[in-house]
Amino acid sequence: MNTTGDTPDAGAARATTPGDGGAGADTGAPARDRRGEWPLYEVFLRGRRGLNHVHVGSLRAADDTMALRHARDLYTRRNEGVSIWVVRSDAIAASSPDERDPFFAPSADKVYRHPTFYAIPDDVPHL
Amino acid sequence: MPSAEEVMTVTDRATGHGPGGARRPPEATLADETEAQARFERLIAQDERVEPRDWMPEAYRATLIRQVAQHAHSEIIGMQPEGAWLTRAPSLRRKAILLAKVQDEAGHGLYLYSACETLGADRDDLTEKLVSGRQKYSSIFNYPTLSFADVGVIGWLVDGAAICNQVPLCRSSYGPYARAMIRICKEESFHQRQGYELLMTMMAGTEEQRAQVRDAVDRWWWPSLMMFGPPDAASPNTARSMAWRIKRHTNDELRQRFVDITVPQAEALGVTLPDPDLRWNAERGHYDYGPIDWDELARVIRGDGPCNAERIETRRTALRDGEWVRQAAAAYAAKRAARDAVGTGVAG
Amino acid sequence: MAVDNAYEALTEDSRDLGDRWAYGTGFQDPLSGVDATLPTGADLPAAARHVLGLGDDALVMAHRLSEWCTHAPELEEEVALANIALDLLGQARLLLARAAQLDPGLRPAGVAGHVPDEDALAFFRSAEEYRNVRLVEVPHGDFGHLVARLLVFSTWRLGVVDRLTGSRDPVVAAVAAKAVPEIAYHRDHAAGWTLRLGDGTDESHRRMARGLAEVWPLVGELFTTADAERPAIADGVGVDPATTRAEFEDVLRRVRGQATLGPPGADLRRDGDAPATAWGRTGRHTAALRDLLAEMQSVARAHPEGRW
Numbered sequence: 001m002n003t004t005g006d007t008p009d010a011g012a013a014r015a016t017t018p019g020d021g022g023a024g025a026d027t028g029a030p031a032r033d034r035r036g037e038w039p040l041y042e043v044f045l046r047g048r049r050g051l052n053h054v055h056v057g058s059l060r061a062a063d064d065t066m067a068l069r070h071a072r073d074l075y076t077r078r079n080e081g082v083s084i085w086v087v088r089s090d091a092i093a094a095s096s097p098d099e100r101d102p103f104f105a106p107s108a109d110k111v112y113r114h115p116t117f118y119a120i121p122d123d124v125p126h127l
Numbered sequence: 128m129p130s131a132e133e134v135m136t137v138t139d140r141a142t143g144h145g146p147g148g149a150r151r152p153p154e155a156t157l158a159d160e161t162e163a164q165a166r167f168e169r170l171i172a173q174d175e176r177v178e179p180r181d182w183m184p185e186a187y188r189a190t191l192i193r194q195v196a197q198h199a200h201s202e203i204i205g206m207q208p209e210g211a212w213l214t215r216a217p218s219l220r221r222k223a224i225l226l227a228k229v230q231d232e233a234g235h236g237l238y239l240y241s242a243c244e245t246l247g248a249d250r251d252d253l254t255e256k257l258v259s260g261r262q263k264y265s266s267i268f269n270y271p272t273l274s275f276a277d278v279g280v281i282g283w284l285v286d287g288a289a290i291c292n293q294v295p296l297c298r299s300s301y302g303p304y305a306r307a308m309i310r311i312c313k314e315e316s317f318h319q320r321q322g323y324e325l326l327m328t329m330m331a332g333t334e335e336q337r338a339q340v341r342d343a344v345d346r347w348w349w350p351s352l353m354m355f356g357p358p359d360a361a362s363p364n365t366a367r368s369m370a371w372r373i374k375r376h377t378n379d380e381l382r383q384r385f386v387d388i389t390v391p392q393a394e395a396l397g398v399t400l401p402d403p404d405l406r407w408n409a410e411r412g413h414y415d416y417g418p419i420d421w422d423e424l425a426r427v428i429r430g431d432g433p434c435n436a437e438r439i440e441t442r443r444t445a446l447r448d449g450e451w452v453r454q455a456a457a458a459y460a461a462k463r464a465a466r467d468a469v470g471t472g473v474a475g
Numbered sequence: 476m477a478v479d480n481a482y483e484a485l486t487e488d489s490r491d492l493g494d495r496w497a498y499g500t501g502f503q504d505p506l507s508g509v510d511a512t513l514p515t516g517a518d519l520p521a522a523a524r525h526v527l528g529l530g531d532d533a534l535v536m537a538h539r540l541s542e543w544c545t546h547a548p549e550l551e552e553e554v555a556l557a558n559i560a561l562d563l564l565g566q567a568r569l570l571l572a573r574a575a576q577l578d579p580g581l582r583p584a585g586v587a588g589h590v591p592d593e594d595a596l597a598f599f600r601s602a603e604e605y606r607n608v609r610l611v612e613v614p615h616g617d618f619g620h621l622v623a624r625l626l627v628f629s630t631w632r633l634g635v636v637d638r639l640t641g642s643r644d645p646v647v648a649a650v651a652a653k654a655v656p657e658i659a660y661h662r663d664h665a666a667g668w669t670l671r672l673g674d675g676t677d678e679s680h681r682r683m684a685r686g687l688a689e690v691w692p693l694v695g696e697l698f699t700t701a702d703a704e705r706p707a708i709a710d711g712v713g714v715d716p717a718t719t720r721a722e723f724e725d726v727l728r729r730v731r732g733q734a735t736l737g738p739p740g741a742d743l744r745r746d747g748d749a750p751a752t753a754w755g756r757t758g759r760h761t762a763a764l765r766d767l768l769a770e771m772q773s774v775a776r777a778h779p780e781g782r783w
Binding site: 027038059060062065066069070073088 | 549551554555558663664669671
């Protein structure tokens with residue numbers, strides 16, 4: 001039986017978790033929806049004070065709370081001093097790494113304008 | 128050093144290709160493609176890293192997906208042989224070390240699946256391919272663990288071989304893979320140390336314990352050598368992978384390095400490696416070793432190893448038993464999102 | 476974080492090992508650096524009994540959690556459960572070692588001299604000599620059962636251990652201070668899952684409710700004290716778990732309510748009214764503990780002179 005199909009909010013699931021996430025209210029849903037796949041999150045860590053957050057990898061979680069918890073377990077071994085950001089991968093807007101990329105598509109990508117976009121290597125002082 | 132690139136990695140994935148390959152606007156022309164190919168080759172030639180949204184030959188992408196996925200699967204399946212001893216570890220310190228190590232392997236699997244997803248692969252699809260036998264994992268994990276000494280020998284030999292394989296991959300041409308390997312190698316080094324330390328302690332224990340160590344070394348030595356893959360002459364893809372700098376050394380080079388590193392460690396431990404042909408060759412500056420039973424490797428890869436079916440079945444069962452949990456979490460998140468949307472007046 | 480060169484990482488000297496080994500896996504004496512003075516004027520055998528019970532709880536719970544390894548519903552959850560088990564194992568090692576310091580008579584007779592106290596107690600006692608509550612020993616069920624047990628266990632233990640930070644025994648106080656944030660994290664983890672399962676799908680709701688119903692009969696025992704450990708409470712070394720019950724019930728009520736599992740009302744009260752018996756704390760266990768120990772102790776007992 002399709003248990004997620006019983007939840008009244010299955011439609012919302014589709015709207016908020018594209019491509020996955022407990023939708024599948026009808027039999028036409030792809031198999032992976034019924035498996036309850038969790039969305040992808042990107043993880044950023046501030047290793048210690050004075051450093052920027054740096055991207056360290058990704059993970060899957062059903063919601064933000066779970067993503068933060070998993071990030072802490074997985075990437076920091078729960079080091080209390082570390083600051084963690086998680087963000088849904090599909091919520092990040094981005095430029096192309098190189099404008100000569102033939103598939104570069106101009107879009108609302110402004111991440112690179114932010115100072116935090118340029119993460120500073122750990123061993124560079126006074127930045 | 129790669130910090131800025133790492134940020135770029137995310138952004139690349141966010142706007143880049145979905146599963147199945149790079150986004151390809153209709154206006155992309157043959158000239159664009161030719162230029163992209165030239166750029167890719169220039170990156171490789173200059174030993175620069177290829178990043179997720181860069182153009183890459185489909186064969187490069189496919190080879191990487193296969194290699195990284197196989198590596199990820201190996202970490203996850205590799206939890207089982209040692210995990211089997213978690214409930215029987217003979218001291219609390221060993222229990223904690225083993226649990227931490229098996230946990231690391233889950234973490235390594237996650238780092239690697241994450242790297243693989245930047246290539247447009249999907250973790251669920253990869254997992255499906257694993258449990259349906261369409262993607263492989265390291266055949267070493269199809270051997271059983273018969274005593275607690277096996278935990279030590281896996282750390283020493285199996286993780287030792289893995290380190291020999293993996294350290295060069297920290298300079299792999301594909302950025303996310305190289306970065307995952309850096310993290311993994313850092314942790315693997317203490318996996319190997321804990322194994323060797325356990326064996327040293329057991330060798331200083333009772334005669335029965337020493338016999339267990341010797342028996343475990345006898346059983347794991349040859350499979351460890353097989354971890355490096357078929358001999359170069361029978362490894363048709365090696366040349367291309369090396370040209371792409373997905374691999375940095377041939378199977379036989381890495382195997383030789385492992386043997387050279389391990390023989391003195393075995394002597395220090397007081398065990399004899401089960402190879403009568405093993406001896407120092409002053410002319411080559413390396414240890415010679417006897418012929419490897421490649422038929423056995425082929426058998427185990429084909430699925431006739433002692434534990435193939437059990438390993439896959441365990442993974443399949445965990446996935447099946449966890450399905451309702453993953454569904455529940457997704458359903459709960461959806462309800463929450465819907466409630467929040469109502470609460471803030473934002474249309475769902 | 477700063478290591479970009481893996482070759483460098485591999486040749487780093489061992490002073491860095493602390494960063495890479497998980498909790499409780501270090502090479503040192505687990506109690507090194509802590510003031511180990513015995514509390515003056517206290518009934519030490521009673522204090523030892525009290526500490527032993529709390530150590531056994533952590534050990535058996537960690538063991539049950541470790542059985543989940545390679546069976547978790549998602550890889551991320553493997554990592555999370557292992558973290559919790561490692562925390563509890565760390566607590567168990569410290570508490571068992573301390574119990575043996577408080578009363579060397581607890582160490583089982585005939586165990587080889589090189590075996591540390593923590594291992595002598597863990598691997599060479601019979602089920603009847605274990606003092607854990609039965610909640611931690613019953614076999615694991617599905618993930619709903621795991622979450623229910625973890626929620627009940629960590630909510631209860633947090634209340635007890637939080638008060639133990641004021642223990643007159645400096646070691647117990649130090650162990651408790653380290654354990655409070657750990658257990659708070661475990662409780663959060665369990666509470667988060669209780670919400671997701673309770674308010675997830677019909678099936679998860681049913682399973683979560685069943686998990687809680689299954690562990691509920693074992694709750695009353697958590698607030699009991701064995702006669703042998705009672706002086707430790709009077710001495711200010713230990714804590715009377717009964718004093719934490721209101722707090723426990725309040726947390727459970729709120730989590731259940733948010734998880735749409737309804738007020739525990741009837742079943743909670745029924746249990747509360749029942750005359751509570753100190754089962755595990757007096758060495759009376761279910762058959763499950765014997766099976767658990769038979770497995771856990773098998774290697775250590777097969778090699779009584781062994782070194783690990």
